[in-house]
Amino acid sequence: MEDGIVLTMRGISKSFPGVRALNEVDFTLRKGEIHALMGENGAGKSTLIKVLTGVYPMDEGEICLDGHDGAVSIHSPQDAQNLGISTVYQEITLCPNLTVAENMFIGRTADKLVHWKDYERRAAEILDNLGIPARPNQELSRCSLAVQQMVAIARAVDMNCKVLILDEPTSSLDDKEVAMLFGLMRDLKSRGVGIVFVTHFLEQVYEVSDRITVLRNGELVGEFKVEDLPQVQLVAQMMGKSLDDLAELEHIGHKTGAGGECVYGAQQLSSSECRPFDFQIHKGEVNGFTGLLGSGRSESVRAIFGADHVTGGKVQVDGKDVHITKPHDAMMNGIGYLPEDRKRDGIIADLSVRDNIILALQVIQGMNHPISKAKAEAFADEYIEALQIKTASKDTPIKSLSGGNQQKVILARWLLTHPQYLILDEPTRGIDVGTKLEIQKLVLKLAEEGMSITFISSEIEEMLRTCSRLIVMRDRKIVGELTGEDLTEAQVMKTIAGGTEV
Amino acid sequence: MSRKNKITASLGQLLIPLVALTILIVFNLIRDPNFFSIGMRINNAGNAVLTGNLISVIDSASELAIIAMGMTLVTAATGGQDISVGAVAAISGAIFVKVLQGMGAITGSTVFVALIACILGTILFKLFNGTLVAVFHIQPMIATLILYSCGRSIAYWINGDATPQLDSPIINSIGKTIPGIPIPTPIFAVILVGLFLFLIFKFTSLRLYTQSVGINEGAARLNGINPTFIKLLTFALLGVCVAVAAVIGVSRLGQLNHKTLLADIEMDAILAVAIGGNSLGGGNYKLSGSILGAYIIQMLTTTLYAMNVAPVNVKAYKAIVIIIIVVAGSPVVKEAITKMIRNMKTGAAKKGVA
Numbered sequence: 137m138e139d140g141i142v143l144t145m146r147g148i149s150k151s152f153p154g155v156r157a158l159n160e161v162d163f164t165l166r167k168g169e170i171h172a173l174m175g176e177n178g179a180g181k182s183t184l185i186k187v188l189t190g191v192y193p194m195d196e197g198e199i200c201l202d203g204h205d206g207a208v209s210i211h212s213p214q215d216a217q218n219l220g221i222s223t224v225y226q227e228i229t230l231c232p233n234l235t236v237a238e239n240m241f242i243g244r245t246a247d248k249l250v251h252w253k254d255y256e257r258r259a260a261e262i263l264d265n266l267g268i269p270a271r272p273n274q275e276l277s278r279c280s281l282a283v284q285q286m287v288a289i290a291r292a293v294d295m296n297c298k299v300l301i302l303d304e305p306t307s308s309l310d311d312k313e314v315a316m317l318f319g320l321m322r323d324l325k326s327r328g329v330g331i332v333f334v335t336h337f338l339e340q341v342y343e344v345s346d347r348i349t350v351l352r353n354g355e356l357v358g359e360f361k362v363e364d365l366p367q368v369q370l371v372a373q374m375m376g377k378s379l380d381d382l383a384e385l386e387h388i389g390h391k392t393g394a395g396g397e398c399v400y401g402a403q404q405l406s407s408s409e410c411r412p413f414d415f416q417i418h419k420g421e422v423n424g425f426t427g428l429l430g431s432g433r434s435e436s437v438r439a440i441f442g443a444d445h446v447t448g449g450k451v452q453v454d455g456k457d458v459h460i461t462k463p464h465d466a467m468m469n470g471i472g473y474l475p476e477d478r479k480r481d482g483i484i485a486d487l488s489v490r491d492n493i494i495l496a497l498q499v500i501q502g503m504n505h506p507i508s509k510a511k512a513e514a515f516a517d518e519y520i521e522a523l524q525i526k527t528a529s530k531d532t533p534i535k536s537l538s539g540g541n542q543q544k545v546i547l548a549r550w551l552l553t554h555p556q557y558l559i560l561d562e563p564t565r566g567i568d569v570g571t572k573l574e575i576q577k578l579v580l581k582l583a584e585e586g587m588s589i590t591f592i593s594s595e596i597e598e599m600l601r602t603c604s605r606l607i608v609m610r611d612r613k614i615v616g617e618l619t620g621e622d623l624t625e626a627q628v629m630k631t632i633a634g635g636t637e638v
Numbered sequence: 639m640s641r642k643n644k645i646t647a648s649l650g651q652l653l654i655p656l657v658a659l660t661i662l663i664v665f666n667l668i669r670d671p672n673f674f675s676i677g678m679r680i681n682n683a684g685n686a687v688l689t690g691n692l693i694s695v696i697d698s699a700s701e702l703a704i705i706a707m708g709m710t711l712v713t714a715a716t717g718g719q720d721i722s723v724g725a726v727a728a729i730s731g732a733i734f735v736k737v738l739q740g741m742g743a744i745t746g747s748t749v750f751v752a753l754i755a756c757i758l759g760t761i762l763f764k765l766f767n768g769t770l771v772a773v774f775h776i777q778p779m780i781a782t783l784i785l786y787s788c789g790r791s792i793a794y795w796i797n798g799d800a801t802p803q804l805d806s807p808i809i810n811s812i813g814k815t816i817p818g819i820p821i822p823t824p825i826f827a828v829i830l831v832g833l834f835l836f837l838i839f840k841f842t843s844l845r846l847y848t849q850s851v852g853i854n855e856g857a858a859r860l861n862g863i864n865p866t867f868i869k870l871l872t873f874a875l876l877g878v879c880v881a882v883a884a885v886i887g888v889s890r891l892g893q894l895n896h897k898t899l900l901a902d903i904e905m906d907a908i909l910a911v912a913i914g915g916n917s918l919g920g921g922n923y924k925l926s927g928s929i930l931g932a933y934i935i936q937m938l939t940t941t942l943y944a945m946n947v948a949p950v951n952v953k954a955y956k957a958i959v960i961i962i963i964v965v966a967g968s969p970v971v972k973e974a975i976t977k978m979i980r981n982m983k984t985g986a987a988k989k990g991v992a
Contacts, residue, residue, distance in 0.1 A: 443860055464862035473860065481860050486853045486921050491846055498843050499862040506843040549861075 141202065142167050142330040143188075143221075143299050148197035150183055157183040160197070161356045163349055165299060165330040167202075170321060172333045172341040172362075175351035176374050176428075176594060181334055184351070185301055189216045189223050202298065222292030223301040230276055230288055236263070237272035240291045262290050266320060282313030286320055293324060300324065301332045306340055307430065318344050336430045337611070338367055338633065352376050367633040371428075375596060375629070396420050398455065399588045400440070400471070400557050405449030407439035412449060413614050415440070415607070417557060422579060422589045424603035426596065427632060432612035433592055434476045437559045440590075441466045441473040453557075467500050472550035476561040476592075478539070482546045485535040489527050490516040492534045492545050497552045519548035524574070540567035547575070557588040564593055576602050596625055608632060651915035654967040655930045658913070662937050666691075666944075673944070678820065683810060688820045691940055699936035700824030701727075701883040701900055704831050706910035706928040708879030711835075711872040714852045715865075716771055717920030718778025719908045720873070723880050725789025726763050727900040730884035732796035733759040735804065735894045744806040753885055760884070761877035763789075768873030772866040786904070793896035801895045804888065813889030824886045828929070831882055835875070835925060848872060852920030906935055913963055934963070 143165040150158040158180045165171050175181050186192045188199065190210040198207035201219055210216050216223075230239045237252065237259035259272035268286045270279050276287065285305055292300055302321070306314045321331055321344055333345060341348060341362075348365055350357040350373045357373050365373070396419030406412040410432050417423055425433035438444045442460045451460050453469045460466045466473065475481035484492055494512045501507065507515070516530040523544045527537055534545055543563060550558055560579065564572040579602050583589055593599050599606060600623055608616040608631040616631040666673040676690040705723050712720050738744060738752040763785060770781035785792075807817075815822050839845045850858040851865045858865055887900050912918055913934055914927025938959055942952045965971060 441860075462862075463860050464864070467862045475857075475860055480854075481857050484850045484853045484857055487846075487849060491849075495846065495850065496861050498846060503842050503844065503847065506841065506846075 140166050143202070144200045145184070145188065146198050146200070148184065148187055148199075149195045150187055150192060151195055155354075157354050158187070158194075159354045161351065161354070162359075163356075164359065165332060166347075167298075167330055168325050168328045169346045170325055170331045170333055170344050172335065172345040172348045173351070174341065174348055174370065174374060175357075179351040179374070180354040181351055182303070183354075185223065185303060185332070185334065188299075189213055189221060189301065217295060220296055220298040221301070222295060222297035222299070223303060224285065224288045224292060224305060225303050230284065230291075232277035232284075233275065235273050235275055236270050236279065236287050239276050239287060240272075240294065244295065262294050263287075266290055266293070266323060268320070280313065282309050282316050285309070285317060289320060289324075293329065297329065299330050299332065301334070303334045304336070305333075306335060306337060314340065336428055338370065338428070339611075341370075342367065350374055368629055371629040371633050375625075396586075399453070401452045402440065403450045405439050405451060406447045407435065408445040408447060410435035410439050410444075411612050417588045417590065419556075419588055420583050420586050421605065422583045422591055422603050423605040423607065424591045424593070424599040425607050425609060426592070426599055426628060427609035431609040431632075433609050434561050435612070436609070437473070437561055437590055437592065441471060441559060443473065443475070464499070467496065467553065467555075470554075470556040472496070472553055472555035472558045474543075474546055474550060474558070474560045474563055476565070478543055478546060478565075483534045483542050486533050488531045489520070489525070489534050489537070489545055490530040493519055493548045493552060496549045500553055515552055519552060523548055523551075523578075538567075540571035543567055543575070544571070547578075551582075555587070557590075558582070559590045559592075561592045562594065563591070564595070564598060572598070596628055600625065600628075610634065651924050652927055652930065654915060654963065655913055655927060655934060658963045658966075659930065659934050659937065662934065662941060666941055669945070681815070683807070683814075683817065685815055685817045686820055687815050687822070691944065693822065695933065695936050695940050697822040697824055698940070699932045700822075700828050701887050702903060702906050702910060702936065703828045703929045703932035704879050704883045704886075705876075705900075705903060705907045706914075706932045707831060707835060707925050708872075708876030709907045710911050710914070710916055710923050710925055710928040711848060712778070712869075712876050713908075713911055713916060713918055714920055714923040715848045715869045715872040716778050717852055717918075718771065719904075719911075719918065720764075720767055720782045720876060721779060721904045721908075722767060722782040722785035722789055723876070723907055724900045724903040725786050725793075726760060726877075727880050727884040727887065727903065728790045728793035728896045729763060729796070730756050730760040730881045731888045731894045731899045732793040732896060734881075734885050734888060735802050736796050738804065739802060744804065744808055746808060749808050749812070753881075756885060757878055757881040760881035761874045764873040764877030764880065765870060768870040771873070772869035790896050793899075797894065797896065801893050803893045805892060809889045809892055813886060813892065824890070827882055827886055831879060832925070832929070834878075838875075844868075844871070849922055853922070906932075909960060910935055913960070913967070915967055935960075 141164060143163075145161070145163040148158050148161045148163070149156070161180065161184060163184065173181050173184070183192065187194045188210070190212045193211065199210060200206070201208050204219070208219055210219065210221075231242070234242065237256045240259050240262070241255045256272040263270055263272065266286070268283065268290055270283050270287060276284055279287065289300065289302075305317060309317065321333070325331060333341070335341060345362050347359060347361055348370065349359045350370070352374060353376075398416050399419050401416035403414050404412040405415065413436060415436070425436055427433050435444065439446060440460075442462045442465055446461045451458055453471075458465070458469055460469065460471075463473070484495065490512055493516050494507050497515070498507050513530060519525070520527065520530065525544045525548065526541050534542055537545065547563065563575050576598060579589055579591055591599060591602050603623070604619065606618040606623060606628065607614055608618060608628065610632060615634070618627055618631065663674070674690065674692045676688055676692060678686055679689050681687050705727075709719060709723065712718070734752050734756040737755040738748055741748040741751065767782050767785060770776045770784075771778050811817070812823055847858070847863050847868050850861070850863060851868045855865045883900060888894050908918070910931030911928045913931035914924060914929070916923045916927055935956075938956055939952060942955050947955060
């Protein structure tokens with residue numbers, strides 16, 4: 137193996153039923169290097185890591201490690217650990233009710249009798265060595281999240297790890313804690329540990345990384361040195377557009393602008409999950425929130441619908457002051473919300489297609505005014521026909537439908553309530569191309585009929601095609617608003633990357 | 639969907655309990671062709687009443703059937719069970735007796751007032767459980783363990799250690815038979831409670847809400863449903879069921895014994911829900927399944943007694959039969975059977991081609 141290289145993965149492929157998650161991906165990690173693994177949602181980052189750590193068996197390819205002749209075989213997380221590959225996940229996977237020292241040594245105490253005093257002494261040495269501000273006999277739950285994260289890293293490092301994988305380690309940390317974690321990462325790097333850093337925060341990549349490997353749709357886009365890949369280029373690579381190719385895209389359909397009266401307006405609206413923001417939408421307008429995953433776009437629309445705990449702000453619907461603190465309030469004010477995570481928040485899996493369609497309308501009508509069976513059947517027939525929902529019958533449980541058809545059922549549920557303002561968070565995620573187009577066309581048609589719509593999608597082309605105004609978010613803040621001439625991919629990427637503040 | 643398919647689909651859940659019941663009936667008929675013969679006899683009060691094993695099974699299962707209905711709703715909404723129904727029934731019985739005796743004479747109107755007081759009191763106790771479950775998100779088993787442990791003590795405080803006697807024709811009419819009507823009154827109580835719940839489901843959308851909350855609480859909330867309220871409501875309805883069952887139990891014996899009133903009924907009620915094909919994890923449910931489950935349990939007990947199995951052994955035999963029913967209804971076995979049928983069909987088709 138080449139000198140200075142600690143890990144190579146060659147031609148890694150992995151398929152799941154119906155999806156090719158990884159297609160001949162290469163990855164190289166050098167000693168004493170922080171290597172960022174970047175890609176949009178579903179690009180294959182987690183699959184690659186799970187292959188490397190033995191969670192998933194790979195279909196093809198080979199993994200070579202420094203100090204081992206030929207390819208190594210990794211069949212379980214235990215194998216990976218024995219080979220010196222350690223992972224620290226986004227969620228802390230330690231035991232909060234045990235002490236720091238216990239967490240560092242649990243499961244790898246060789247002696248039959250455990251001398252915790254000795255272990256505490258060893259733990260103290262390691263913590264001290266790495267400059268981690270925790271005491272060995274402290275209960276882990278009493279440490280801050282960052283320190284817990286660092287204890288997990290200390291545990292990994294002490295197991296002679298040569299490859300340390302940090303999967304979204306910073307997503308629940310504040311700025312100061314992130315700085316602390318980066319200090320530790322640089323320290324480990326200087327000791328020769330190769331670190332794979334997975335994150336969706338672009339700034340953080342540029343702060344600590346040496347190299348970046350970009351994946352897209354399960355394929356390797358390339359490996360870059362950080363200084364060779366400016367932030368805008370990185371965004372372009374992740375989205376699969378080279379900036380030169382970005383001729384102005386033509387907008388299909390015709391988009392209606394902010395001509396009509398204001399249907400919904402919020403000032404300094406905030407929730408437990410998002411910072412205060414201002415927002416308004418007009419009759420017949422389609423707008424969108426854009427930004428990378430984790431930028432706060434979903435949290436913002438959840439605040440509008442009252443899905444999270446609303447903490448402040450003034451809201452007007454049709455010019456009248458209203459209080460929207462829970463989904464029911466929003467629904468009574470003519471707002472509908474198709475949630476981002478269809479499986480978790482959208483479908484009632486065991487209920488029939490019919491019951492799933494009438495649910496929201498039933499709630500708006502109130503518990504004492506049940507929709508009669510005959511009416512429910514008629515509504516279901518109407519929307520199965522209108523949205524071309526493919527289902528064996530109205531009585532089929534929604535869980536046995538395909539993803540796209542499930543999404544259409546949820547869409548039908550909200551259309552049936554005839555909302556004046558409909559929020560669609562990732563309505564096209566995980567569904568086939570044909571249905572994606574159908575949904576986009578439907579959005580434009582509904583807007584023409586006077587409905588106001590907020591449309592969120594990870595696929596920027598979809599938003600450019602449908603939205604007349606884009607609100608750009610980064611790190612949970614609105615960083616720009618694009619309309620008219622500015623609605624181009626290049627401009628969106630520049631704004632996301634922080635190139636131009638609008 | 640064709641009409642035939644619809645019938646099989648709605649039968650699906652009830653298939654195993656119906657088969658179990660049929661086997662029990664056939665078994666009894668083989669053992670004793672006269673097992674289900676119904677006779678007429680004059681009881682102590684001088685009324686003509688129907689007698690026979692069948693009447694006895696349906697009559698004795700009444701309290702269980704009523705409580706099983708309430709248990710089904712709580713199970714559907716919370717994905718958990720209330721194990722305090724027996725202990726709370728003792729409290730309900732104590733309230734009923736206390737209020738009734740406090741008013742002096744036992745007349746139609748005093749019994750009615752005592753019944754209402756008993757229902758309201760029981761709802762309060764059930765709302766205590768419901769609050770722990772719905773507001774504080776304590777696991778139903780733990781939340782209801784509290785009243786399970788101390789319910790019978792509370793019943794004792796209400797009435798002292800006495801076993802108050804209620805000697806009155808009205809109480810007899812509730813617990814046994816109404817003069818002139820040969821069918822035991824508790825059977826009518828099951829029908830009344832069933833009708834009460836049926837009407838609630840007919841005139842509100844509670845069924846849809848309960849199932850939604852039980853299947854996906856988060857999604858239900860995002861559709862404007864208040865899961866806390868729905869869970870509390872199911873506990874309140876269980877309270878009504880427990881109160882009615884307790885009054886029947888007290889009236890049947892003409893006395894209140896806080897130690898034995900509906901003892902161990904919680905486990906039988908949960909069992910009835912499970913035998914009826916309902917998921918104990920919440921979600922979709924069929925009240926008819928649970929009622930069927932209650933009758934199966936009672937039929938089993940009666941059969942075993944009729945076979946002169948010693949009372950100490952009855953529970954062991956019951957356990958064996960119930961294991962069979964529950965395993966037969968488990969997803970693993972269901973899937974295996976579906977696969978077998980499919981294989982047989984394709985096998986037959988292949989043979990046909992050959």
